Amino acid sequence: MDDLTHFIGGEAYKGDDDRSGVVFNPSDGSILYHCAYASKTTLDHAADVAFSAGRAWANASQARRLEVIFRMRQLVVENTDKLADLIGRENGKTIADAKGEIGRALEAVEFATNAAQITKGEYSRNVGGGIDTFSIRQPVGIVGCIAPFNFPVMVPLMMTSMAIACGNAVILKPSERVPGASAFLGKLWREAGLPDGVWNAVNGDKEIVDAILRHPKIAAISFVGSTHVGEYIYRQGCANDKRVAAYTGGKNHMVVMPDADLESAASAFVSAAYGSSSQRCMAVSLLLAVGEGTAEKLRSLVVPKIQALHVGAYNDPKADFGAVITADAKRVVEQAIADGVAAGAELVLDGRGLVVPGLEDGFYAGPSLLDHVTVEMEFWKKEVFGPARGIMRLKDLDEAIEVTNAHEYGNGAVIFTRSGHAAHRFVTEVEAGMLGVNVPVPVPVGHHNFGGLRRSKFGDAHMFGPDAARFYTKMKTVSQRWPEPEQSASSSFSLAFPSNQ
Secondary structure: OOOOOOEEEEEEOOOOEEEEEEEOOOOOOOOEEEEEEHHHHHHHHHHHHHHHHHHHOOOOOOHHHHHHHHHHHHHHHHHHHOOOOOHHHHHHHOHHHHHHHHHHHHHHHHHHOHHHHHHOOOOOEEEEEOOOEEEEEOOOEEEEEEEOOOOOHHHHOOOOOOOOHHOOEEEEEEEOOOOOHHHHHHHHHHHHOOOOOOEEEOOHHHHHHHHHHHHHOEEEEEEEHHHHHHHHHHHHHHHOOOEEEOOOOOOOEEOOOOOOHHHHHHHHHHHHHHHHHOOOOOOEEEEEEOOHHHHHHHHHHHHHHHHHOOOOOOOOOOOOOOOOHHHHHHHHHHHHHHHHHHOOOOEOOOOOOOOOOOOOOOOOOOOEEOOOOOOOOOOHHHHOOOEEEEEEEEEOOOHHHHHHOOOOOOEEEEEEEOOHHHHHHHHHHOOOOOOEEEOOOOOOOOOOOOOOEEEEOOOOOOOOOOHHHHHHHEEEEEEEEEOOOOOOOOOOOOOOOOOOO
C-alpha cells in the first residue's frame, strides 16, 4: 500500500512535512505503510481551507446540507465491505465486528438528517413595547475532531456528521494507528457532494494535537480516548477559549443478582467483556457477583464460554476477536494480569503468551480471567484495554452499588436481575452516564445522548443525540422592534434599566 498523506481541500495533500509514523497490521505484525505526520504549517493550510469553505457551507440551505448527508449514508452502505476491510487490517478487529461498528456509525449519519429540526429557534411576539424576541442557532465554525484507534469509522462519523449537518467545517485528526479509514471517508464525503474543504483530515501525534488545541481558527474540540489525554485536551482547549467535549475511559461494572437468569448473564458477560479484544470504552470490565453462590455458579458458566473463544486474524471467519492494536498494548495487558495476581487475585484463565499459528508476529492477547478481585487492587482501579477481565464477590446490592460508585470512572454500568426494585435502585443510585438493565452494553441508539459521568467525560456535551447539535452550534437571541413607517421617533428617553412594562 502506498504511503498515506493528509486529506485537505478535497484531495490528498502531502505538504512539506518531514515526520511520519508506521502503520501496522496487528494480525501479523507487518508494516502496512508509513503515514505522514502534519506540521503546524500543514495545519495552518488546513485551517485556511476549512475557514473559507466553512463560511460558504454555513450559508448553504438546509436542503443542500441534508442532500449531502443522505448521499453520504448511501455511500457508506455501498462501501461497507471496503471500510470493514480497512478497519480490520489497521485495527485488528474481525470483519463481523467492523461491520457492526459501521452499522452504529450509520445511526449517527441518519440522526444528522434531523439537524434542521433540532436546531430550530424560538420566537416570542411582543414581549413588551412592541418588541419581538427570537433565537437562532448558527454553526460554531471549524471543529477539531480527535478520534481514537478503536473505532476508526464509527467515532469519526459520529463526530463529524452532525457538525457538517449544522453547517460547520471539520478538521479530523484520526489515530495515527488507523488513519486509512479516515482518508477513505474523505473521498466518500467528496463523492456525496460536500464542497471541498469542509471535511479535512490531518495525521499525526501529540505535536499536531497541541497545534489543534492552540489554533485560533478552530472553535471547538471533540475528543475520544484515554482519560489522561482527555483531561489534558479539555484543560488546554478551554485555556485557549475553545468549546471542548472529551469522552474518556471506563471501568464498567456488571452486577448480577442471585435472582437473575445466570445462563443469560454469563453469555452477556463474555460477549460484552471480550468483544473487539476488549478494546472498547463500553466493554464490561468486571463481573460483580452478589452472593457466594452466585459467584460460584457464574464462574462455572463463564469459564467454558471463554475457553471456547477463538482468537485469530481480522479476516478469519472463525475468529471471535482479533489482535490488540500494538505490541506495546499486548505488553501492558499482560503486565496488568501479572500485577493482579501479585496483588492476590486468582488467575482462572491465562491468555498471556498466545501465539496464533502462522501469525507468530501478530499482537495477540488471549482471553484472561481473574477472580477475587478487590477494590484495593490496581486491576480494579485501572482501565485494562485488552482481554483481561475480573470477578468480584460482593455480599449484597448495597455493596455492589457502593463499589460501582467508588470507581473514578462513570462511563457505563449494568445490572442483571428479575427484581424491578433492584433495577430501580441501581438506575437511581449508580453514578454512570449509560446504564443497562439486563442489557450488557448500554450504548444508546444514535438519537439518544452518549456520554459518561465523573472522569469518563470532561465537558457538558454528549457524543450524539440532540446534545451533539447543541455542541456544534452557538445561540443568538435577537430582540427587534419595527415602528410604523410614518411614526416619528420620540425625543424623550430614560436611563432606567429597560423592562417589558
